[in-house]
Amino acid sequence: FSPDDVTVIFVLGGPGAGKGTQCERLVARYGFAHLSAGDLLRAEQNRPDSEFGELIRHHIRNGLIVPMEVTIALLEAAMRQVLDEPTAVTSTSSHDAGRKKGRFLIDGFPRKLDQAVKFEEAVVPARFVLFYDCPEDEMERRLLERGKTSGREDDNADSIRKRFRTFVETSMPVVDYFEKQDRVVKVDARPDPDQVFEATRKEFEKRLQ
Ligand code: UP5
Ligand code: MG
Numbered sequence: 001f002s003p004d005d006v007t008v009i010f011v012l013g014g015p016g017a018g019k020g021t022q023c024e025r026l027v028a029r030y031g032f033a034h035l036s037a038g039d040l041l042r043a044e045q046n047r048p049d050s051e052f053g054e055l056i057r058h059h060i061r062n063g064l065i066v067p068m069e070v071t072i073a074l075l076e077a078a079m080r081q082v083l084d085e086p087t088a089v090t091s092t093s094s095h096d097a098g099r100k101k102g103r104f105l106i107d108g109f110p111r112k113l114d115q116a117v118k119f120e121e122a123v124v125p126a127r128f129v130l131f132y133d134c135p136e137d138e139m140e141r142r143l144l145e146r147g148k149t150s151g152r153e154d155d156n157a158d159s160i161r162k163r164f165r166t167f168v169e170t171s172m173p174v175v176d177y178f179e180k181q182d183r184v185v186k187v188d189a190r191p192d193p194d195q196v197f198e199a200t201r202k203e204f205e206k207r208l209q
Contacts, residue, residue: 001079001124006102007208008124010110012175013132015063015154015163016139016146017189018196019107022132025197026105030204033082033101037109040074041066061153063162065170068115076123079104105130111171116178128207129178130200134189136164 009032011019023034038060045056052070059066083101106126110116120126140160147155154163178184185203189196 001083003124003127006079006083006104006124008104008106008126010116010126010129010178011105011107011132012129012171013189014134014136014139014167014171015160016143017132017134018142018193019132021193022130022197022200023105023107025193026200026204029201030103030208032103032105033079034105034107035075035078036107037071037075037111038107040078041071044070044074057153061159063154063159063164063166065111065115065166068110068112068118071109071115072119072123075106075109075119079123110174111166113174113177116174126183129175129184130203131175131184131186132189132196133186138190139164 011023013019020036020039023032023036026032027034041056041060044050045053045060047053050056052066056066056070058064082104085101110119143155143160144157146152153159175184185207187196187199187203191199
C-alpha cells in the first residue's frame with residue numbers, strides 16, 4: 001500500500017487499557033476502518049477450516065504473541081477487503097467516503113519489535129502511534145469485570161497475569177521504539193471513556209487535517 005492512499009494509525013496499550021472502546025468512537029467520529037488484530041485472530045481461530053485454530057488458541061490463552069506471519073496476513077487481507085469494497089460508505093458525502101476509506105486504526109498490533117519493522121516495511125508506515133497509558137491494577141479490574149460476561153478465553157486471572165507479563169517484556173519496547181522516533185501520542189487511559197475520548201479527539205484534530 002502507498003502512504004498516499006492509505007493512512008494507518010497503530011493503537012497500542014496494555015490489555016484492558018481501552019483500545020477497542022476508543023477505536024469504536026474514533027470510527028463513529030472520523031470514519032476510520034477499525035482492525036483489531038486480536039479480533040481478527042479470534043475470528044480466524046473460529047473459522048472451521050483454519051489451519052491456525054489451535055495455534056492461535058494456545059497463544060491467546062497463554063498471553064503469548066502469535067507468529068507475525070499469521071497476524072500480518074490477516075491484517076493485510078482485511079485492509080485489502082476494506083479498500084476493495086465499492087460502496088463502503090462511511091460518510092454522507094461520497095467524496096469523503098472515498099477519502100476516508102483508506103484510513104485504518106490497527107488496534108493491538110504491533111506487539112513485538114520485529115512486527116513493527118516488518119509491517120512498516122512490507123505493508124505501509126504508520127502515520128503515528130496512539131498509546132493508551134493505564135496502570136496495571138486498573139486494567140486488571142476492567143478485565144476481571146469484563147470476564148464475567150465476555151466469554152473471552154483470556155479474561156481470567158491466570159491469562160491476565162501472562163498477558164501483563166508479555167506486555168511489559170515484549171510490547172512496551174515497541175512503544176519505546178516509536179517514542180524514540182517521536183511518533184507516539186500518549187493518552188491517559190484512567191478517566192472514564194468520555195474523557196479519554198475527548199483527550200484522544202484533541203490529539204486527532206491536531207494531526208489529521
Ligand atoms: N473500559 C474501557 N475503557 C474504560 C474506561 N475508560 N474506564 C472504565 N472502563 C473502561 O476495554 C476493556 C474493558 O474495560 C471493557 O469492559 C471496557 O468496557 C472497559 P477494551 O476497550 O476492550 O480494552 P482493550 O485495550 O481493547 O482490551 P483487550 O482485552 O482487547 O486488550 P488486549 O490487548 O489484551 O487484547 P487483544 O484482543 O488485542 O489481544 C488478545 C491476544 O491476542 C493477545 O494477548 C495475543 O495473545 C494475541 N495477539 C497477538 O498474538 N498478536 C497481535 O498482534 C494481537 C493480539
Ligand atoms: Mg481490544
